[in-house]
Amino acid sequence: MSRLRVALAAALVLIAPTAHAQSRDDARTGYWWYRAPPKPPQETTDPDALAKPVIPPMAELATWTPPKIRKLIEQQRDYAATVLTVDAVADFWRLQDFARRKARAFAGVTQIAMLQYPELNAKSANPMVGEARDQLSAHKDQVRRQYLRGRSNEFALVMFSRSTCGYCRVQWPIVQRFQEEMGWQVTLQDIDRKPELAQRFGVEVTPTTMIIRRNSQQRMVIASGVEAYPNLIQMAYQAVRLLSGDIRPEQFLTGAGEEDGFFDALANGPVSATDPRALGGDLVGASLEPQP
Incomplete structure (x- = not known):
């Protein structure tokens, strides 16, 4: 019986440091210690997977930039060409119609700007008659x-x-x-x-x-x-x-x-980095905002 107790005591002496080291390693696992926990596996998504684009209300769409609108139109076009449903195709053409009307509106405001600022209008230097x-x-x-x-x-x-x-x-x-x-x-x-x-x-x-x-x-x-x-x-x-x-x-x-006129590329200052005047400050302080 005494021999059995001695053997068990010796086994505990040998096992205890290993168990203590394992528990200490487990306790030091985390961001506050030297070893970070393993990251969970990331789910890979297929970039070409079919997804229905979300078309926002017209009021919100009107605040989007042209590149963002163009991206949505392309997404809706690809989606409609894939599912080939009437509603999907109609949504694509609704977006196209919005882009058309926005371009028409820009052209209208441009016409007013050309009348108010004739120096920006080619007709001032290139008559059509x-x-x-x-x-x-x-x-x-x-x-x-x-x-x-x-x-x-x-x-x-x-x-x-x-x-x-x-x-x-x-x-x-x-x-x-x-x-x-x-x-x-x-x-x-x-x-x-x-x-x-x-x-x-x-x-x-x-x-x-x-x-x-x-x-x-x-x-x-x-x-x-x-x-x-x-x-x-x-x-x-x-x-x-x-x-x-x-x-x-x-x-x-x-x-x-045409020197110093509408068709002179340098009429209002340098337009390229190779122009020595580009560093001379010709445009320093100049404003591209409309003047009253």
Whole structure:
């Protein structure tokens, strides 16, 4: 009997520290100790699972932003195309009708804004009436021609061609007309005979018409392929103004006589980070809010 008690006592001595350690570990399980409890398994949901969109009342829908409305319309469209019920499809078209009426309302308010702030209206610089448009086009053409004639001693026109290029035979008379009317020096270069010119000027397509500034490395392609004469004049005008520093690249679409007007991209200040004036404070303190 005494031997049994001794054996039980020895077993308790061996077991007790292990049980105590296990209970101590269990007691220290939690966020206040060094070990966090295991997280419950997360339920994965199928993003493509079919779910009926919740369409709010009209008063609430009117306060939503266009991106939020567009997302709801897309959800309702996908839902209606899946279930193909009359009610679901009707709800989709009700949302479409709401978007249509909202766009119509925006257009109406825009019309009022254009009348109250004519500087925002293209009609102030681009009349729609036929007679006025003809007069405007004639004025722009005169401005371009006078400008190009005044630069005839500073720039030249080069057309690169090949002997096998049929389009070149169409373009060359157009370039020659430019020489006759603008007084520029015009040169025809056959890159089949002078392949080094093609490599030097980066010409791969013929015909290629290029403006070159005399005594300078400045040059600019104004036509690749056959170009009509009025377009050739317009592109030459824009290119010379750019190479001369009269305009910035952002103003390349600013036509003759449109400087500081509605169609001048820089009329009200810089619009790009590359413009040196962007850091000069031209727009500092300026407000885009309507002025009384």
